[in-house]
Amino acid sequence: MNKLKTLSGAQLKYIAFTTMLIDHVNKALIYPNLNGGILLVISHILTY
Numbered sequence: 383m384n385k386l387k388t389l390s391g392a393q394l395k396y397i398a399f400t401t402m403l404i405d406h407v408n409k410a411l412i413y414p415n416l417n418g419g420i421l422l423v424i425s426h427i428l429t430y
Contacts, residue, residue: 404428 389397408428416422 405428408425412421413425413429416425
């Protein structure tokens with residue numbers, strides 16, 4: 383029987399750190415400077 387490969391605790395922390403960093407950069411730097419267009423759509427996608 384094949385064993386299921388799972389993520390280690392460190393790998394989960396790196397994933398969480400990366401996704402939180404993307405979210406915070408989006409909310410702090412990108413979103414306030416948008417007036418419309420495709421970047422606004424991408425920002426909304428990243429937020430939800």
